Amino acid sequence: MNYRYNIGCSLSNLKGIRDFVRSTLNENHVPEMQISAIVLALDEMCSNLMIHAHHCNPNHFLELHINHPDKGTYVFEIIDDGSVFDINQFAEPGMDSLVHEKRKGGLGIRLVKSIMDKIEYTSEGGKNICRLTKEV
Amino acid sequence: MVHIKRLQENGADIIAVIGEIDASSSIELDLAIAKSVGEGFKRILVDCHALEYISSAGLGVFMSYIEEFRDKKIQMVLYGLKEKVINTFEILGLAELLHIRENKNEALKLANELSV
Numbered sequence: 001m002n003y004r005y006n007i008g009c010s011l012s013n014l015k016g017i018r019d020f021v022r023s024t025l026n027e028n029h030v031p032e033m034q035i036s037a038i039v040l041a042l043d044e045m046c047s048n049l050m051i052h053a054h055h056c057n058p059n060h061f062l063e064l065h066i067n068h069p070d071k072g073t074y075v076f077e078i079i080d081d082g083s084v085f086d087i088n089q090f091a092e093p094g095m096d097s098l099v100h101e102k103r104k105g106g107l108g109i110r111l112v113k114s115i116m117d118k119i120e121y122t123s124e125g126g127k128n129i130c131r132l133t134k135e136v
Numbered sequence: 137m138v139h140i141k142r143l144q145e146n147g148a149d150i151i152a153v154i155g156e157i158d159a160s161s162s163i164e165l166d167l168a169i170a171k172s173v174g175e176g177f178k179r180i181l182v183d184c185h186a187l188e189y190i191s192s193a194g195l196g197v198f199m200s201y202i203e204e205f206r207d208k209k210i211q212m213v214l215y216g217l218k219e220k221v222i223n224t225f226e227i228l229g230l231a232e233l234l235h236i237r238e239n240k241n242e243a244l245k246l247a248n249e250l251s252v
Binding site (some may be wrong): 032107110115 | 137156158159160189191192193195196199202203219220223224227228229232233
């Protein structure tokens, strides 16, 4: 199983990403609560990339691949050619500091790290690949 | 896409959030809460019955008001959250930082109790 989705870096396209991930996982009979969490993690990753690496330029594109290499394992790859936005390099802010600093960011990284089992970054042929692995 | 409706009941402002809140629409939620605060409401209820999805952008809006509400003695209570939505709050431990109740009556009751 291998699914692909191409999308311009506009935040209005996030809904399309969520629908694509949801319908793909639905087809594969992933339980509803797991689907909701995975959809959220992919939304967070893509919106981070759109905002921080592509400044929401709709002429820049992201590619999203979903692979299901074996029973129970799902691999999500987000491929782009912007600057690398490696969330492993970001310390997760504590909830107290988020409240105190009135920061509206920083929560997404926490969510992705809580939901996904593995987050890896590689680069191939000038493209960045962010690979998220989830066992369901 | 999100639609936000506001109505007032027993002196409390009720903000009904309909649809999905993500990075593109969280500003709408922020504006609605800011308006309510600007109009001087001390009890703000957020009706989440028709909230189908929320990402960190929306959660961040709620978080960003916690201190201001504490300072201004404003009580905000969320109610009617679907299981899939409340799960997102729970992953982050936000369910403990925010007031959440099952229905409007309980939410209003809590807001009144906290206002005393």
